[in-house]
Amino acid sequence: MLIINNTSTDPSRNLLLEENLCSLGVEVFMLWRNSPSVIVGRFQDIAAEVNTEFSEANGIPIVRRNSGGGAVYHDLGNVNYSFIQRDDRRLTLEHFARIIMVTLEAIGINSRLEFRHNDILADGLKISGSAQYRHNGILLHHGTLLFDTDLSVIPKILRRSGRVTNIRPLLKHDMTVDEFISAVRDNITWGDSK
Amino acid sequence: MITFNEDVLYTKSNEWAENLNGVVRMGIDDYSQSSLGDIVHVEVAGSGTHVAAGKSFGSVEATKSVSDINAPVSGVIVRVNPEVLKSPAIINIDPFGEGWIAEISPDDPSELDGLMDASAYKSFIR
Numbered sequence: 001m002l003i004i005n006n007t008s009t010d011p012s013r014n015l016l017l018e019e020n021l022c023s024l025g026v027e028v029f030m031l032w033r034n035s036p037s038v039i040v041g042r043f044q045d046i047a048a049e050v051n052t053e054f055s056e057a058n059g060i061p062i063v064r065r066n067s068g069g070g071a072v073y074h075d076l077g078n079v080n081y082s083f084i085q086r087d088d089r090r091l092t093l094e095h096f097a098r099i100i101m102v103t104l105e106a107i108g109i110n111s112r113l114e115f116r117h118n119d120i121l122a123d124g125l126k127i128s129g130s131a132q133y134r135h136n137g138i139l140l141h142h143g144t145l146l147f148d149t150d151l152s153v154i155p156k157i158l159r160r161s162g163r164v165t166n167i168r169p170l171l172k173h174d175m176t177v178d179e180f181i182s183a184v185r186d187n188i189t190w191g192d193s194k
Numbered sequence: 195m196i197t198f199n200e201d202v203l204y205t206k207s208n209e210w211a212e213n214l215n216g217v218v219r220m221g222i223d224d225y226s227q228s229s230l231g232d233i234v235h236v237e238v239a240g241s242g243t244h245v246a247a248g249k250s251f252g253s254v255e256a257t258k259s260v261s262d263i264n265a266p267v268s269g270v271i272v273r274v275n276p277e278v279l280k281s282p283a284i285i286n287i288d289p290f291g292e293g294w295i296a297e298i299s300p301d302d303p304s305e306l307d308g309l310m311d312a313s314a315y316k317s318f319i320r
Contacts, residue, residue, distance in 0.1 A: 043260075066260060067258070068234075068255045089226060089229040089230075117257065117258060131260075132261075
């Protein structure tokens, strides 16, 4: 497993990097962040999902990803994770959500799985969502961890947004986003999601 | 509960294929559709496109995951099921029947011999 702490915060560059890593032929776990941007799902209609006037006025780029799912707002308070490995249909959204939940628990965050979309909730609000892309026998599973995002932007820029919250205020002992990234990296386990 | 159709052949990437008088009808199997969940979008190359065995010629999108649709054999697409393009959820309901995706005129029908039968496939995915 190649573990990458990607320090680039350019959304287009990061999504391209992720795509290129899929053709490397090695297992990858990557943590990364994007500067303010909207990342839309593979087949989404941008006009229906994003307030493009707001995004243009605020210089927030809209970038399309290869995986499914809905539009999400990213900023430097949101931590993304990616798993890249050989595809196996048993590697479901739930499989990875459980890995993330175990990791969050180790950091002191109790969460539960929302079964319809396999979102991760804390206090009944979404803290993490994920999506997958299977191509050429390789599975990309990636997701968001809302750590300290400016939540006030979300309803302004997304036409449809669910109820979300940040992880940071739920911590017993405060940490910075960089410390959170290190904690996720140190506590992540794979192959054993139980 | 995963259903296996004993009359079709299977690929390692979870497609099924059936020889219908020289034309290979294909789709994604029950194992695949059930692990993907609700299928909301199907995109495939059109009739007349030459496809290569094991290579992607389209994709299927479930609520949050996008997967390749790979050709079980090399050949030319002769027909795409218009019903699954309109109502992709048919694949969830009847993956081996009404949910077929495309028909391919194979370059070499013996390529089907390289696919797995239901019993080999069952052990493969276990």
